[in-house]
Amino acid sequence: MLFNSLSFVVFLVIVLALYYSKLFKWTNKKRMLLLASYVFYGLWNPPLVILLWISTAVDWTAGKKLALEENEKKRKFWLLLSMCVNLGFLGFFKYGNFLLDNFTSLMNSFGIEYQAQPMDIILPMGISFYTFQTMSYTIDMYKKRIEPAKTFLDFALYVTFFPQLVAGPIVRAKDLITQFYEEKKATTNQFIWGLFLFTIGLFQKVVMADTLLSDTSDTVFGSDKLLHGVDAWIGTLAFSGQIFFDFAGYSTCAIGIALMLGIILPDNFRYPYASLGFSDLWSRWHISLSSWLKDYLYIPLGGNRHGITRMYVALMLTMLLGGLWHGAAWTFLVWGGLHGTYLLLEKLQKQYLPFKITKWNGIFLAFITFSCVNITWVFFRAREFETAWNMIKSMFYMQTDGEKILGSFDIIKVSVVIGILFLCHWIMRNTSMKALSLKTSPWVLGVIWAIMFFLIVIAQGSGEQFIYFQF
């Protein structure tokens, strides 16, 4: 089910009505939320709920055993079991076709005639998100960082909680499971603020991403022609805005919906396009994934504890795997590799060419960072290397005879939207929406809210799927 759909609005109203009715006590409310979450997921493809159940059952069992078991070998066994099941799901459903294709290509390159049967594997929605979330529980249990979930119901709800089930934020057990132990009820202000966040999230998705930017981005990246530099840049900028509004929109909706239930989810984005460098970017973009990768991949790989070379290797590996997490294609690996390279260069700059960031050079640095990020988006969005490379050539004017495929209005529209987006991020980079709203008159807030809602209604949209559902 998509947040930007009528069925979800009806679903949410029913869930909220049941949640705040006096029909159920807290345990039954949690059961209702769990059932609602399975319905939310199952309305897309019912049989794939079974994967959620398996993941839940395996990690619940592993967590329980890890809480009691002292024998190190047996503890490792339970950890490995959880990793094998979750990564096995990911490997089969997400990377199965990719691995098979590459194996076939490898065989053929050695002159061995091999043609694999296509597997036609369906990618379960949000599998990368919920497998990472459940794995974090088991790893934390293995490391004895957290207490086990008190009941199976609490754990199952943690894995399946519908607002963040399919596209995050990837929440840690200590931050979410404990919230289920006592009855939660949003205050009036929390509820209205949640509704406001839900509206902002929908506005970002329906109006900004789908209505204003997606067509331009799709036109440019869907073209098989060598493009004029302006068209290539505008298409890339449009995608840059689209993916931010799409994903941040989803996260904002998720946070808002959870807040309406009295549950607090962590921020996932903090105005990333005003980042001053790439370490800053990754503390602002998809925060829950970058912190997951840092805690469960970068640090176990050695982090910065074993010298500079080892740190660089750990960093690069983390970014490459982070790239691959987004999709089973070499272009995602290049995307991750570029970010890894940026981070390495930034560390070298900080070591050998340090300079102080002031408010005067800050915006310039933010602009440079944003421009470099845009180059990486080309590899993220393009389905083929050839498309990506043509785009890069066009963007740097190596194609003088590129074709113009965008209308003047599209160029103005995208330039204005992205210009405003960048400036808004710059203005907001050291504050938050909550802090800003506290300073804003309720009348002004009401007018802004009304404009956003009005635009959502007249934009309507065609229920476009969120980009990150495929990851």
Added chain:
Amino acid sequence: MKLKKSLILTFIICSIGLITWESYWRSQGKIADLDDNKDLWALQRAKVENLSKNGVLLMGSSRVLFDFQLNEWQTETGIRPIQLASAGASPLPIFHDIVNNTGFKGTVLVGVTPGLFFSTTYPEAGPWKRAQRRVDYFENRTYAQRINHYLSMPLQNNLALVSTSEEGWADDIDLKSLLNNFNSGTRTGKPQLPPFNAFSYIDQDRNNPMREKTATDTIFANSIKAVWKFIIMGNKNPPEKEATTNFFVADAKKFMKRGGNLILVRCPSSGWIKQGEDKFLSRIDFWDPLVKATNAKAYYFEDYDKFKNLECPEWSHLSAEDARFFTTELVKIMKADGVLSNSKTN
């Protein structure tokens, strides 16, 4: 934070804004109607699964959509046909789906619009893809998508402002369509499709009469003619007569072998389009060999005095009134030929 105040203000402004928006567009002649999208098509396709031998399926391109009126068909035969025609599309993928993915052995009427029927069998070509997308959507639609469509239909039927269409009509009033009106083709230097406005209404059963304006307002009809000219003149692909005929005949034989009743119909066209069809997709070269190869009962509008002078307001489709006449009279002819049964008398 005084969020209650903000919420109340939001509610008041939105209510006023949306009522004003709805009233404005209604004053401009917009009415609330359904979109002929893949969900609506899938609803009809789903009905095929439960059809008996008496069932009737209509398929083809937009001419079948416009020219066959379901109420008249039902009045004449007692059976309401299922409308599976798809505008701008080849009927081949849909017929192929019915023949190969269902056990249906009732009556299938296939409309032959030469430019689309004989266009292609290439899966990526527009006329094929448009139809195949609907077939695929029917196979793959999720329960959430079904619920969304059920929930959206009352809104589409009652609010003019709910206007997103799959076709992307020039007179749609959703935000994206309104913004697209600002785009001109001056930068790309390519000719732009003239404004293509919706010119029919569709109901839940996909009964699709032409809008009265198309038949009475010459300027409006001319705007549609300009679109046909743009599309037809811009199409540089030659017809694939052999491939399309062979593909269809294979399915037709399979269908008739299992007891299915196949009817081919060439609906009326007129003016510039008819001249073009006669010249480049002539009856002798295209229709006649198809009829011979399928051995199905076939009706060519020009063979009947009552149909041959029917005028299409925009060269390609009948007005609502003429469509009712055409349906009633053609069904009578088909009944007289014993091609259609009458459940009212049987």
